[in-house]
Amino acid sequence: MKKKAPVVKNQEFDATVIDLTYEGNGVVKVDDFPIFVANAVPGEEIRVGITKVAGTYAFGRVIKTLKESADRNKDVDVATLTTGIAPLAHLNYDAQLRFKQNQIQELFKKQHVDVEVSETLGMENPTGYRNKAQIPTRELRGELTTGFFRRGSHNLMPIEDFYIQDPEIDKAIVVIRDILRKYHIPAYNEFEHTGVIRNIMVRRGYYSHEMMVVLVTRSKKVPGAEMIVADIREALPEVKSIIQNVNQEKTNVILGEKNNTLWGKDVITDTLFGKKFVIGPNSFYQVNPQTTETLYQLAADKAGLTGDEEVIDAYSGIGTISLTIADRVKSVLGVEVVPGAVDDAKRNADINGVNNAKFELGKAEEKMVEWHEAGMRPDVIFVDPPRKGLTPELIDAATGMEPEKFVYISCNPATLARDTVQILENGYHIQGPVQPIDQFPQTTHIESVTVFVKD
Numbered sequence: 317m318k319k320k321a322p323v324v325k326n327q328e329f330d331a332t333v334i335d336l337t338y339e340g341n342g343v344v345k346v347d348d349f350p351i352f353v354a355n356a357v358p359g360e361e362i363r364v365g366i367t368k369v370a371g372t373y374a375f376g377r378v379i380k381t382l383k384e385s386a387d388r389n390k391d392v393d394v395a396t397l398t399t400g401i402a403p404l405a406h407l408n409y410d411a412q413l414r415f416k417q418n419q420i421q422e423l424f425k426k427q428h429v430d431v432e433v434s435e436t437l438g439m440e441n442p443t444g445y446r447n448k449a450q451i452p453t454r455e456l457r458g459e460l461t462t463g464f465f466r467r468g469s470h471n472l473m474p475i476e477d478f479y480i481q482d483p484e485i486d487k488a489i490v491v492i493r494d495i496l497r498k499y500h501i502p503a504y505n506e507f508e509h510t511g512v513i514r515n516i517m518v519r520r521g522y523y524s525h526e527m528m529v530v531l532v533t534r535s536k537k538v539p540g541a542e543m544i545v546a547d548i549r550e551a552l553p554e555v556k557s558i559i560q561n562v563n564q565e566k567t568n569v570i571l572g573e574k575n576n577t578l579w580g581k582d583v584i585t586d587t588l589f590g591k592k593f594v595i596g597p598n599s600f601y602q603v604n605p606q607t608t609e610t611l612y613q614l615a616a617d618k619a620g621l622t623g624d625e626e627v628i629d630a631y632s633g634i635g636t637i638s639l640t641i642a643d644r645v646k647s648v649l650g651v652e653v654v655p656g657a658v659d660d661a662k663r664n665a666d667i668n669g670v671n672n673a674k675f676e677l678g679k680a681e682e683k684m685v686e687w688h689e690a691g692m693r694p695d696v697i698f699v700d701p702p703r704k705g706l707t708p709e710l711i712d713a714a715t716g717m718e719p720e721k722f723v724y725i726s727c728n729p730a731t732l733a734r735d736t737v738q739i740l741e742n743g744y745h746i747q748g749p750v751q752p753i754d755q756f757p758q759t760t761h762i763e764s765v766t767v768f769v770k771d
């Protein structure tokens with residue numbers, strides 16, 4: 317029989333925070349029954365108020381902190397902590413880095429994989445790093461408002477300082493918001509599926525300072541588009557590209573597939589390792605330009621490239637890994653599922669005069685099987701999948717091609733640890749420690765590089 321919850325809604329009591337969840341919530345327990353509390357740091361003593369009781373757990377809030385932890389970050393305001401933009405910001409940066417190393421260790425342990433995990437490589441200045449913002453807009457008090465959703469909700473909280481974004485992007489969001497207000501452009505209403513502007517996306521090249529503005533709209537047309545474009549150009553001279561992206565679906569996915577360039581170029585450029593990259597609106601580009609070079613350098617070094625290798629770069633995006641390693645290998649073949657990103661990758665190879673890199677459009681899990689069946693024998697395979705990780709078919713095909721090295725760049729240690737079990741079963745072992753790199757400070761996201769070598 318299900319045990320009755322030992323707490324009820326609105327109950328208050330004092331407790332010690334004993335742990336932190338993957339989502340960054342503190343954990344307190346009553347008779348072994350877990351209660352998840354936002355903005356609570358392990359070691360702290362708090363007065364908890366129960367906000368919701370579910371079957372086997374409950375949620376609570378901090379009513380009062382009775383004893384503060386030395387790991388608490390005091391340099392962050394309440395608004396940032398209330399939104400979901402920086403769910404680890406209540407921890408000081410050292411504690412965040414330890415949390416990430418520890419998460420990876422725990423997830424491997426759960427899979428019974430014995431592996432060493434190095435200390436997380438962190439940033440010197442771990443705020444204001446994001447080169448891309450995707451800001452939701454909603455009508456609040458009769459006007460289009462920008463901000464971020466409160467944690468675990470779709471209630472927009474108006475904020476102007478997004479804490480982890482490039483401050484120039486924060487300023488641009490406010491400017492664009494005010495221009496849209498000036499022309500009375502209605503924001504999206506997700507309940508009624510009405511309104512015009514769903515999101516404002518801004519991307520800014522870290523080195524180039526080129527800015528792209530994408531207005532994501534529910535409607536096919538943007539009323540007053542010409543005036544809006546003129547005002548944005550005048551107010552934000554860094555803007556090189558203004559695009560309308562149409563998303564008419566009832567979905568949480570931000571971008572639709574259709575883009576309409578309202579003014580300027582259809583891409584912006586940025587630089588990595590001295591190479592130039594064009595980046596289109598739908599293309600993935602690492603959001604932390606300051607740590608991306610470290611990440612790629614590490615992956616390339618760990619692969620021990622000598623110049624003779626035939627390489628596969630699965631999940632190749634706009635070709636950043638392929639093109640930054642191209643002069644250290646014989647050839648590289650990328651595969652990527654987003655057509656615009658493959659176009660960008662091909663353009664990037666041309667721009668940089670790289671002629672030993674090729675890119676194919678397709679699902680990595682299908683292409684790898686095709687290439688395996690065609691008898692391809694790469695020396696090194698890099699994989700850099702989205703959070704859902706690899707498929708069993710991809711792992712079988714990749715290991716079946718018997719590369720000497722298999723370099724796994726992961727943004728989700730849970731799927732990394734899961735996939736590792738199969739890679740090890742298929743005749744590979746882990747070389748050296750897993751290296752976490754903090755691509756996403758203040759958030760619970762964890763990036764790492766793991767190298768597998770053929771037994």
Ligand SMILES: C[S@@+](CC[C@H](N)C(=O)[O-])C[C@H]1O[C@@H](n2cnc3c(N)ncnc32)[C@H](O)[C@@H]1O
Pocket residue numbers: 599600601602630631632633634635636637651652653654657678679680681700701702727
């Ligand atoms: C984490 S990003 C890595 C991109 C690139 N390696 C980089 O560092 O910029 C993952 C990429 O995989 C692509 N992708 C997602 N699912 C895919 C699939 N099934 N097959 C191929 N590519 C896929 C995404 O569009 C995205 O560009």
